[in-house]
Amino acid sequence: MDLTTFLIQLLNALQYGLLLFLVASGLTLIFGIMGIINLAHGSFYMMGAYMAFALTSATGNLFVAILLGIVLSALIGFLLEWGLFSRLYKRDHLDQVLLTYGLILMFEEIRSMIVGDDVHGLRIPDMLSASVQLSETLSYPVYRLFMSVVCIVLAVLMYWLIRHTRLGMMIRAGSSNREMVQSLGINIDLIYRLVFALGVTLAAFAGMLAAPVSSVYPGMGNQVLIICFVVVVIGGVGSVWGALVAALLIGLADTFGKVIIPDFAGLTVYLLMAAVLLWRPEGIFRRI
Numbered sequence: 001m002d003l004t005t006f007l008i009q010l011l012n013a014l015q016y017g018l019l020l021f022l023v024a025s026g027l028t029l030i031f032g033i034m035g036i037i038n039l040a041h042g043s044f045y046m047m048g049a050y051m052a053f054a055l056t057s058a059t060g061n062l063f064v065a066i067l068l069g070i071v072l073s074a075l076i077g078f079l080l081e082w083g084l085f086s087r088l089y090k091r092d093h094l095d096q097v098l099l100t101y102g103l104i105l106m107f108e109e110i111r112s113m114i115v116g117d118d119v120h121g122l123r124i125p126d127m128l129s130a131s132v133q134l135s136e137t138l139s140y141p142v143y144r145l146f147m148s149v150v151c152i153v154l155a156v157l158m159y160w161l162i163r164h165t166r167l168g169m170m171i172r173a174g175s176s177n178r179e180m181v182q183s184l185g186i187n188i189d190l191i192y193r194l195v196f197a198l199g200v201t202l203a204a205f206a207g208m209l210a211a212p213v214s215s216v217y218p219g220m221g222n223q224v225l226i227i228c229f230v231v232v233v234i235g236g237v238g239s240v241w242g243a244l245v246a247a248l249l250i251g252l253a254d255t256f257g258k259v260i261i262p263d264f265a266g267l268t269v270y271l272l273m274a275a276v277l278l279w280r281p282e283g284i285f286r287r288i
Contacts, residue, residue: 004134004135004138005138007134008134008138008140009255009256009259010252010255011140011144011145011148012144012255013248013251013252013254013255013256014148014248014251015144015145015147015148015251016251016254016255017247017248017249017250017251017252018147018148018151018152018155018247018248018251019147019151019206019209019210020224020227020228020231020247020250020251021151021155021231021243021244021247021248022151022154022202022203022205022206022209023041023042023045023202023203023206023207023224023228024227024228024231024232024235024243024246024247025155025158025199025202025240025243025244026041026044026198026199026200026201026202026203027041027199027203027228027229027231027232028231028232028235028237028238028239028240028242028243029195029198029199029202029238029240030195030196030199031232031237031238032175032232032237032238032239033171033174033175033192033195033238034085034089034192034195034196035089036085036088036089036096036100036196037093037096037097037100038085038096038100038199039097039100039101039103039104039225040100040101040103040104040107041199041203041221041225041228042104042203042221042222042223042224042225042226042228043103043104043107043108043221043225044073044077044199044200044203044204044207044221045203045204045206045207045210045220045221045224045225046107046111046207046218046219046220046221047073047076047107047111047204047207047221048069048073048203048204048205048206048207048208048211049207049208049210049211049214049216049220050111050114050115050207050216051065051068051069051072051073051204051207051208052065052066052069052122052207052208052211052212052216053115053120053122053211053216054114054115055068055069056122056123061125062122062123062124062125062212063125065208066205066208066209069204069205069208070201070204070205070208073200073201073204073205074197074198074200074201075197076200077196077197077198077199077200077201078193078194078196078197080103080196080200081192081193081196081197082193084099084103085099085196086189086192086193089192108218108219111218112218117218119215119216119217120215120216120217121215121216122211122212122215122216123212124141124143124212124213125143128142128143128146129141129142129143130142132145141213143212143213144213147209147210147213150209151209154202154205155240155244158240159240159241162240167191167194170186170188170191171191171195173186174186174188174191174192175238207220207221227250227269230246230250230269230270230273231243231246231247231250232246232283233273233277233283234246234249234250234272234273234276234277234283234284235247235283235284235285236282236283236284236285237282237283239283239284239285241285242283242284242285245284245285246276246283246284249272250269250272253268253269253271253272254268254269257269
């Protein structure tokens, strides 16, 4: 493997890892802070991709579609928490699994009725359709670099939100002791509602970003869901920075595993998870 090929694979690994972080950060917030096992999180990723396709077809502009999709995703997340998930906090995990699995079936059926079961492609905007020339024969798409930059910016904003704002302080307090926060006069129900809406929006936004490079197809959230739970386990339940580190490690393991040992590439991520759990059963980082 020459230096240029290595650089391209490294960029692919970082881009995949950062996009994975965007999805998994929402899951680790919901799972770690609210204690909800949300099997429907991959469906929010799929929902975002289909929103990008449908809204781009309607508006003719991907960026306008993403802005509209963010608003719709946040509203859907807010309503889902208010109507369904708020009733699960004191229930068994089995009830959570049954409800969220039912949501998977519901989202798939709604998607089938509205958009159909065909595979769709989404055109990359002209301003981001160029490539950066790395050598005489190899280049790297500008849109993939754009995706990585957006994910890095969002990671920094999430750190600022959780560590340096009053809302972040209340989120951290609520994850530690819900009853104490309520006794201080803070509306913890609203905080949880906002956290869930943020988690849904992050997953949907990741689907919108990925749609032009991965196509839009039925069931696309299922594989993402599995790998997101691996990220949460490796990084540590409830740790956003743990999710970032774990997602980047998985991106490197998956990408270079396919290049170096293609016959066993599917095992590399799970071998990484096993190694981390043997070393630190609670994950790399602690809760937020």
